[in-house]
Amino acid sequence: MKIAIIGGTRGLGRWIAQYLKSKKFEIVITSRDSDFGTKIAREIGVEYCPDNKKAASQCRVVIIAVPIEHTEYVIREVAPSLKKGSLIMDVTSVKEMPSYLMQDLIKEGVDFLPTHPMFGPRIRSLEGQVVVLTPLQKNGWFKRVLDFLEDEKVRVLVTTPKKHDEMMSVVQVLTHFAYISIASTIEKLEVNVKESRKFASPIYNLMVDTISRIVAQNPYLAYSIQTQNQYANKARSAFIKTVKDLEKDLDVKNQDKFVEAMSSAAKNLNDLEAALGRSDKAISALNQEIIILKKSIGKEVGLRHIYSGKVHIGILKSLEPDFLLLKTGKRNIMLKISNIEILDSKQMWNWKINNQDSREYDISAVFPNSSDSKVISSVLESLDGIIQVKILDTYQGPPINEGMISMTFRIKVLERTKIKEVEKLIKGFGAKIR
Amino acid sequence: MKIAIIGGTRGLGRWIAQYLKSKKFEIVITSRDSDFGTKIAREIGVEYCPDNKKAASQCRVVIIAVPIEHTEYVIREVAPSLKKGSLIMDVTSVKEMPSYLMQDLIKEGVDFLPTHPMFGPRIRSLEGQVVVLTPLQKNGWFKRVLDFLEDEKVRVLVTTPKKHDEMMSVVQVLTHFAYISIASTIEKLEVNVKESRKFASPIYNLMVDTISRIVAQNPYLAYSIQTQNQYANKARSAFIKTVKDLEKDLDVKNQDKFVEAMSSAAKNLNDLEAALGRSDKAISALNQEIIILKKSIGKEVGLRHIYSGKVHIGILKSLEPDFLLLKTGKRNIMLKISNIEILDSKQMWNWKINNQDSREYDISAVFPNSSDSKVISSVLESLDGIIQVKILDTYQGPPINEGMISMTFRIKVLERTKIKEVEKLIKGFGAKIR
Known part of the structure; x- marks a missing residue:
């Protein structure tokens, strides 16, 4: 089966192209920049087509993976070219606009399935990832896509475009906006973040890591999410009002009102105990790793790079806050601790059997x-x-x-x-x- | 050696009393409420004294563990009663006020050591925890306390009161204020948090867990931190200005300015790659646990409660999103997944040897x-x-x-x-x- 990825040269579009290719689909990607498109197509071993309409007309499935602000244009562009019996999907972070636009423009005999993959192009496998689908009709293609995703062990959530966009105004708009604000404030206060980590509890370090993760995202995508979701203004306005109200409570030393606001917000988050348990476990997993490494100095360890999967086995020579030194054969190599995970003895043995x-x-x-x-x-x-x-x-x-x-x-x-x-x-x- | 904990009936004061008792020190706790003080003293097996001055006059070490807003009063109250050769410490979250107050009031021949333990009363051991000391002189008692903490494997950070309070205006004031604001906004938007978790990526769930953790803290302590740190206003004002600026950029659709602010904040956080790696590992540790449990249905598993340490061994009957059902002997018990950790086969075997x-x-x-x-x-x-x-x-x-x-x-x-x-x-x- 042939699949077109409109905008398959970057970010999630490129990730989808590579993933579907590894699943043995025939892939064609498009891009306005023909030099870049040709180059990327060669790199990932797929076909490049400079013309969105032509690519769409050749394929049974067309996936729109362009930035949100170009999505409307591209849907209008390719809609007339879609073959009878084919499927068009979009993978943008808002769902009301593309859902109703596709419903209006798509011809009889063509199916459409608005989709939001809740992950970025850094993931290694679909297993356990969340994909939200907002079908307006549950037609034949809907069931085929659902089966494919479930075979890949994706957690699929089916809902309405409105519900999706409302939820995203909290899940993405509010949290991104607040976290970007925190990071930007830290910058303005001219605080040395690295030094502040030394002063702090493990939970602060995990907080800074999650804040870093949000601000390290593509800022153009973050801007689109803030501006294209129609509930975004409501979420940000509520946040700004809350910030001002809390500041006022503190300013006039109204302890009762501050305590009441905080307690009530805590109660609304429900099951705080589970949240404490999970975050304690996350912290403990990170600490555990350092404890094991400290005990392993001078001994043989097996380390796997968490992104490339490459395994290094050698004698752990020394441990610094961010790096470790490993002697493999006659070479000493430096590895960044945040990028490696420790193999247990069974994993290390299995690796040796297969590689030595x-x-x-x-x-x-x-x-x-x-x-x-x-x-x-x-x-x-x-x-x-x-x-x-x-x-x-x-x-x-x-x-x-x-x-x-x-x-x-x-x-x-x-x-x-x-x-x-x-x-x-x-x-x-x-x-x-x- | 006898140690007085002024305000040792609740929170961190109580935790310190219990901890030092387990380390074989003789402990006396005080409290204004004599019924409650007597009750808690009996529960933890220490002496109760209704009079702060009397307690202080009997002990070689006096630890002030009352809320920040009462710290000044209590230091003034007990200072004249301190014995020659004794040590007074406070454990409040601000350090400039108590440091200089103790310096002014403490008599010749008495030492003082301003201290900020960067943990709450939920921890089980001091190992790996951070304690900040802001000594104005590094006298004999300073070295003894340092040795004690280092023996307990505490990560000790020695700095000035000013540096401490400036750092805390970010580490505690800014982050708490922003997180409480997020939680309170979610409440006002009437979003079902439990439902939103289903829509979201693992990183969102970890974010909600850390937000929950902050708002689940003692709100009176949170209020004190916001109001007693003299750099708090500066930090919150910078945050409010940033929030307004970013909102304005979005409002007038100034993509360039928003992107520039976000990119620059990201750059300032430095070593984003390590932050991504660590948070990926934290998420993967939580996912790994669920994968292991899924594979263990119908088999024998060993589960340890992360707070009580109690071990349950039995056949895993079923797994729900928040709970699991374990058959131990003839009984079926429900356990909350967020509160348990899985024993590996060696840990399970060791537990059996010691308990069966x-x-x-x-x-x-x-x-x-x-x-x-x-x-x-x-x-x-x-x-x-x-x-x-x-x-x-x-x-x-x-x-x-x-x-x-x-x-x-x-x-x-x-x-x-x-x-x-x-x-x-x-x-x-x-x-x-x-």
Whole structure:
């Protein structure tokens, strides 16, 4: 099936193009900039088309992934070119405008599905991500898209365009606006953020991290979200009024009113206990990591880059606040702690088995003939550092003494020294190595 | 050594009293309410004294843990009663006022140490917590307190009262004010927070959790922090101006100015990449937990309550968004997911060893006399489900055949069935059980 991504060269559009390509769809991307479009298409291995209408006319699914402010124009542009039986989707952060626009403009026999993926282009997999759908009719294409998303383990939420936009006026408009305001105030106060982190509790650090995350987003997208959602003004006005009211309570030292406002807001957030529990756990997970690293200095550790997935295994030489030094082979490498996660011993072992050269050794030994070769091989295989033990051969008869049995095992290891441990164990049980 | 906690019946004061008692100090707490003071003193097993001056006069260390607005009064009240060679500390969230007040009022031969513990009374241990000290002189008591805190693995930060209060005008005043404003706005917009969480990305959920955490704090303490820090007005005024400026940029559709403000604020936060990495890891730790629970339905799991430390082991019957159902013995219990953490297999095993009844069984078997009883016992001990294996006895001579040796092991297990596996292994290696 061929899918057109209108605006598939950047951000979420590009991410969708790459993702659907990895799912074996035939993809065509468009872009107004033909040099850039050609370049990106080559990079991700898809087709480039300079003409939105032409791309749309060739495909069974057309996904509009341009900035919100161009969405109306592009829907109007491609609507007449859509094939009978095809589907058009948009992935913008507001849903009322594109939903009703598509309803008005789309021809008989073409389906449309307004969509809002609640994630950015940094994610590695769709599993557990939220996608909001605001279908005006639940037609055949709706069910196909739903099945696809559910197969990808997406948490799909189906609602109305109005409900979506109202919710987003809090989930995105209010929180982004407040967080950008906090970050901008910190800048104006000329506070050294890095130093302030040293003064603070882990929760402050997590707060600064989430604020950083919001302001690190694409500012043009943030601007669109603030200006295109029709409930945005209401949300921001309520925020500004609240800020002024609270400031006034403090200014006139009206403790009762401040306490009442805060308590009432807390009550409205409901299930504070769960929020405390979850944030405690998040903090504890981050602290736990540092504790494990401190204990591992001088020892072998396995570290995986959280974005690239690349694994580094080596001796942890030292730990600084932001970086660590790892000795891998003869090289020392610096890794940024915030970008790595620690492999547990099982993960590290599995990585080694799959990535390091293994060797095989054969060992023959003579056991009493009541011995069970399967029991012996499984005990040997359970030793630390043994990859696999195969029974190659069992033999009774000359030159093996009466009442005895010779067994040969093929033992797969990463390090030759492990064979010594296998021999020690076999001898310890009274068998004789041949 | 005897320590007085002035205002040791509630909040952080009470926490300090309990903590220092567990560290074997002799503690006296005071409170204006003598019924309540007597009750709390009995609950935590310390002395109660109704008179601040009397309590202070008896102790080598006096810790002022009353609300900020009463701190000045209490310092003035107890200062004349302090013994020569004693130490007075305060633990309020502002440091300029109490530091210079103590400097003025404290007699020759008494030390004072202004202190700000950057944690609340919910923490379980001091390890990794931050405590800010703003000593005006680094005297003998300063070094003793520093040593004590460092022994407790506290991250101690020594700075000036001015620097502390300036930092707190951002770390506490600005963030609390903004977060309380967000929470109060959500209340006014009449948004169902629980429903909004379903619409949102994991980062929004973490944001709501941290906002909840701030507004769930003691509102009287929050009010004091907003009103007692002399840089608070500057921080809040800067915030209000920023909010208004950004709103104006949006109102007049000045995209360039909004984008510039946001980009510049982002740049100032420095090392956004690390913030993204850490918050991604925090989110992933929370998601990971749900993935593990989903895979464990129908299986045995070990769950620890994150606050009480109580462990529940049982079969995971079902999983709802907020709760899970665990079958322990014949009872089904509901547990709140946000309050529990999952034990790994090693933690679960250790808990069982320490909390469940174990049994011991003796097994004798005849091995070739070249066998090594230590190797055999260590292999047996490494089997899953075996707590301990002791060599009770080794014996050669009649009735044991020539060239053979009898060994007796004492095997400690939780379940009798494990003994069968031990026997299977011994037989599998060709030995004969007697």
